[in-house]
Amino acid sequence: MKRRNFVKNTASGAAIAAAGFNAFSAVEPHPLSAATAESPGNESMARMFNAAYTGSHLDRVAFPLGGIGAGMVCLEGCGALSHVSLRNHPDVFNEPLIFSALYIKGMPNIARVLEGPLPGWKAFGYSDAGNGAGGKTYGLPRFDRASFSTRFPFAELELEEDKIPLKVRITGWSPFIPLDPDNSSLPAAALEFTFKNVSARPVEAVYSFNARNFMARSRRGAARTAADTSRVGRTDGGFILQEAGSEKEPWQEGSFCALTDQPGTAVNCRWFRGGWWDPLTIAWKDVEAGAAPERSPLTEGHPSPGGSLYVPFSLAPGEEKKINLLLCWYVPKSDMREGPEVECSGGDCCSAEDVGRTFSPWYAKKFKGIEEVADYWKQNYSTLRERSAAFSETFYASAVPPEALEAVAANLTILKSPTVLRQIDGSLWCWEGCSDDSGCCQGSCTHVWNYAQALPHLFPTLERSLRHTEFFVDQDKRGHQAFRASLPIRHPAHEFHAAADGQLGGIMKAFREWRISGDSDWLKKYWPRIKASLDYCILTWDPRHHGTLEEPHHNTYDIEFWGPDAMCTSFYLGALKAAGLMAAAVGEKAPLYRTLYEKGRKFMETELFNGEYFYQKVQLEGLDAKPLSESEAWNIEYSPEAQELLKKEGPKYQYGTGCLSDGVLGVWIAAVCGVGEILDLEKVKSHLATVHKYNFKKDLSEHANPQRPSYALGKDGGLLLCSWPRGGKPSLPFVYSDEVWTGIEYQVASHLMLVGLTDQGLEIVRAARERYDGRLRNPFNEYECGHWYARAMASYGLLQGLSGILYDARDKVLYLHPTLGGDFACFISTATGYGLAGVRGGKPFVEAKEGKIEISKIDYRAAV
Structure with missing residues (x-):
């Protein structure tokens, strides 16, 4: 051809x-998809995949807007702005006083917050609910019907009410353009308001955007003084909420800008100053009156509590008007410094002059201040929207089952969440997920980010920055890799075990980056580090060259497996094969890698396969590792009763004869990285079919989970991490074994598809997305150890599994x-x-x- x-x-x-x-x-x-995500016998709970969220399905919807590593604000299913996390860390329950409103002149006049019905949980769901949610917009009139749809990176909210002559559509978005990481990392978002006159009469109206100065340091209730460093400033078509910070706390500096594209926009930089709820009371009074006051910034006395902008407009019957509200922010400093303090050595140390002693975001180097951000956003708005829309249209032109497409798109929002940071030199650094007001589990954790497949394809240069950190910063002369990077990125202490799955997975990912880029010079630069890494793994976990990991090896379950296990051995085989291919490409021979691969494959296919699935052979004897009873080196406390268990069953936290959903994870990673087949396909297929047979539950009501149950429970369906269909479950199996993680569900589903078991894979995907249908869980926040958990980006592998x-x-x-x-x-x-x-x-x-x-x-x- x-x-x-x-x-x-x-x-x-x-x-x-x-x-x-x-x-x-x-x-x-x-055709392969079920028509709806429906709970049996309750049609009101049915929802089509990739369709609108309505009714109770709106309750937990919060769609992230913002740039990669640049901060986030969420557009909720009702239209509120929440989860405002602009200060380089998560602030999940930060719902400051921000609202858009609509005034319509008539007999009588109409005033509405541009939001749908308030989710019921908000009335009593916040920690301070006993004080009545003072200062919130919850008590203001709002539209009585709402519908929320998404086509990432766009979200659309439709508001209607029979007595209101305008139909309202709100489109929220922020730039997302594959292969353009800089324009996809802007601290910016937009809300586009379209008003259509559906009545037979002309309509006079005023749109307004109103915000308390939530950037001010005292926003959490501290007393204000005339010496406050906050202010509300004016910009063309809008206002700026500012906090200057202080010499003692420079990281408090921050700005938030809101502006429109409408000529003649009126701006009020002087909210009423007073106690109790005076500012909101007067701001709403202006809305109700259809006022559009032009008030310049204060120059003396106490700072203004907030600001508003107003756009008056008239519509003839059937006419539409669109108002673009551009939001952006600038928080150039932080007080974040993660990881141990070590003496710098070697040629790859980052000094304070390079990236700062504490974290600063990438955009702080590109822009000098909020005015430059706002100007760039205005000047490039149309182009960035067109390019983001082009991506969205192309992505949704995929003719694949909608549950799979929904799963992929929903988890691309992780890249817009505070899980991801981009430090001032442009390098990526990530949490595993987000706690309520801080990151969760630091350092671009290698054994978690193994699963995430979106970034290397959509933004390969950002993914390669993670490889640079792993091989040139976090790896020492021995080849030992710290699996958690420090922030700002710098050399670690190397005081803890390497993670077997994380370090071996990194070798397969290095192969993937070479394949995706086609850059052989890149490979030549990395090869000595890759080789040192693998040689360390061999020396540490396979010192007798049996081709399998025998010595205790740390892994993604935050414990160590003792003796050869299928999951980590599959990583070992994939890394050995990938390294052999890379060695040949740089002109080196690697006979040891080939020998160990062949021995390991034979061992896994014969000694770790029971005819149905792969498992673990727990081993204590004949190892270099000290017995657990004599060592505290393995991060496990052995109480007297645990010592008794050790004598009877062996080490705590193993899986032994269990059917592990991640049992051939290394085979999947080898496949999606392009390394190729590393184990007998029929045995792999048998394992995956068995995982689906025993670990997938349509209803978890009878499943006992003493660990972290809220990921999936009760009538939810889901894929358990492990089961013991042949008996032999340890008294204390590996931690998390009774849980359900979407990241594992997606990798298993993708792998099932790759081996031809597509129906089983889609069944797992449907169960996962049914749990995240908006009623109890946010469809755009799949959580594990924190919100927006990185492992869930294994969902991107569904595209490869199907296509x-x-x-x-x-x-x-x-x-x-x-x-x-x-x-x-x-x-x-x-x-x-x-x-x-x-x-x-x-x-x-x-x-x-x-x-x-x-x-x-x-x-x-x-x-x-």
């Missing part, structure tokens, strides 16, 4: 947007081995462009929508 017959490139997404892009057009259900798409930039070959039958299209993102690939008229095709995708060959294998 000639290249020109199946490759079509376009320079940008502008043409797509200009052609009439509608981010919220319906996504047709795929079989794998692009190799080294030789420009597109592998297209779908499990979907017939014609289909699926989103593809490479290092040079993104678009769609699939089968059309029985023939493979590729279409680039932005950038280019060079193809020398398509390796197409039709679904069986």
Whole structure:
């Protein structure tokens, strides 16, 4: 097939947007998909995947807006702005006084907060509920019907009320453009308000945006004085909420700007100063009166409590008006410094002059202040929207089952959450997730971020910055890698174990980065570090060269497995094979890696497979490690009663004969990284089918979980981390074993699809997304050890599982081995462009929508 017959490139997404892009057009259900996520016998709970959220499904919706590592504000299902986390850390329950409002002139006049019905839980769900939610907007009139839809990175809220002559549509978005990390990392968001006159009479109205100065240091209730360093300033078309900080606390400096694109916007920088709820009372009085006061900033006395902007407008019957509200922020400093203090040595140390003693965000280097951010946002708004819309349209053109597409898109919001930080030199640094007011589990944890597949495809340069940290900062001369990076990024202490799955996974991910980039010079630079890393793993966990990990090895369950286990051995096999391929590419021979791979594969397929699934052989004897009874080195407390268990059952926290959902995780990572097959396919397929058979539960009501039950419980369905269908469950199995994690559900589902068990994979995906339907859990916040948990980005692997798409930039070959039958299209993102690939008229095709995708060959294998 000639290249020109199946490759079509376009320079940008502008043409797509200009052609009439509608981010919220319906996504047709795929034939493989169940029609609804329905609870049996209760049709009111039914909701189509990728469809609107209405009624009780709106209650927990909070859609993140903001840039990668740049802070976040969420648009709720009712239209409120919450989870305001602009100060370089999460602030999950920060719902400051911010609201848009609408005044309509009439007999009588109408005033509404531009929000739908208040979710019931808010009336009594916050920690200070006993004080009546004073100073909130909860008691202000609002629309009585709302509907919320998303087409990432866009969200759309529709508001209606029979007595109101205007229909309101609010579109929230922030830039997200694959392969353009800088424009996708802006501290900015937008709300676009469209008002349509659905009556037979002309309408006169005033739109307003109102905000208390939540950037002020005293926002949590401290007494204000005339010496306060906060102020409300004026900018063209809007206002700026500011806090200057102090010499003692420079990290308190911060600004938030709100402005419109409307000529003649009136701005009130002087909210009423007074006690109790005076400021809100007077601000709402202005709304009710249809006032649009122009009040300049205060220059003396106490600072203004807040600011408002107003846009008066008139609409003839059937006429529409659109008002764009641009939001941006600037918090250039923090007091965050994570990790131990160690003496700097080597050539890759980051000094305070390089990145600062404490964390500063990337945008603080690009912009000098809030005015520059606002100006850039205004000047580039149309282009950034067109390009973001082009991505959204392309992504949602994927003809794959809607539950899978919903799972992928919902978890892309993690990249907009405070889980992700981008330090001042542009390098990525991440938490595992977010606690309520701080990050959770520091340091771009390698064994968690192993699962996350979105970033290397959408923003490969950011993903490669994680590899740089792992191999050039967190790895010492021995090859030992600290699996948690310090912040600002600098050399760690190397005082704890390496993580076997994290370090071995990093070797497969290095192979992936080479494949995605096609950059052999990059590989040559990294190869000595990769080799040292693998050699350390061999010396530490396989010193007798048996081809399996025998010595105690730390892993993602925050404990150590003793003796050879399937999960970590599969990582070992994948790393050995990947390293052999990379060694050959740089002109080196690696016979030991090949020998260990062959020995390890044979051992795992014979000694760790029981005819149904892979398992663990717990081992204490014959190891270099000291007995647990003589050592405290393994981070496990052994009380007298635990010592008795040790004698009877062996070490705590093993899985032994258990059927582990992650049991062949290394095989999946090898597959999605392009390393290829590392174990017998039929045995892998048998393991995955058994995981689905025993670990997937449609109803967890009878399942006992003494660990962390709220991820999935009661009538929820979900995939357990482990089960013991053949008996032998330890008294104290590995911690988390009775839990349900979406990240593991998605990797298992993706792997099931890759081996042809697509129906079983989709069943798991449906169960996960049914739990996150907005009624009890936020559909855009899949949590594990914290909100917006990184492991959930394993969902991106569903695209590969269904489409079989794998692009190799080294030789420009597109592998297209779908499990979907017939014609289909699926989103593809490479290092040079993104678009769609699939089968059309029985023939493979590729279409680039932005950038280019060079193809020398398509390796197409039709679904069986």
